[in-house]
Amino acid sequence: MDELGLDKLDRLYLEVLAGNYNGGPAGVQALAATLNEEQQTLEDVVEPYLLKIGFILRTPQGRRATIEGARHTGFDL
Numbered sequence: 001m002d003e004l005g006l007d008k009l010d011r012l013y014l015e016v017l018a019g020n021y022n023g024g025p026a027g028v029q030a031l032a033a034t035l036n037e038e039q040q041t042l043e044d045v046v047e048p049y050l051l052k053i054g055f056i057l058r059t060p061q062g063r064r065a066t067i068e069g070a071r072h073t074g075f076d077l
Contacts, residue, residue: 004053004072009037011073013046014055018065018075025062 001007006014016034017024028047032039047063050056055069070077 005049006072009035010046010050013042013050014065014069014073015075017056017063018070018073018077023070023075023077024064025059026064027062031063 002011012035013031016031017026020034021030028039028042032042035042047056047058050069051058055066055072057064057066065075065077067077
């Protein structure tokens with residue numbers, strides 16, 4: 001865990017969203033496939049905390065990394 005309580009999967013989710021998908025928008029199915037994780041795991045385990053701390057947004061177009069979320073994993077949007 002890092003200083004904000006993010007575990008390996010939380011950080012990987014942010015890294016993929018910010019790096020592979022240029023901050024989004026990206027569909028949760030695409031993220032699940034890229035991460036080789038179940039969509040339900042991302043929706044129930046990973047996303048709630050990232051939403052709460054303002055590192056991602058759920059939009060009608062898909063998930064987006066916020067500037068703070070991207071910066072936390074070393075990416076600039």
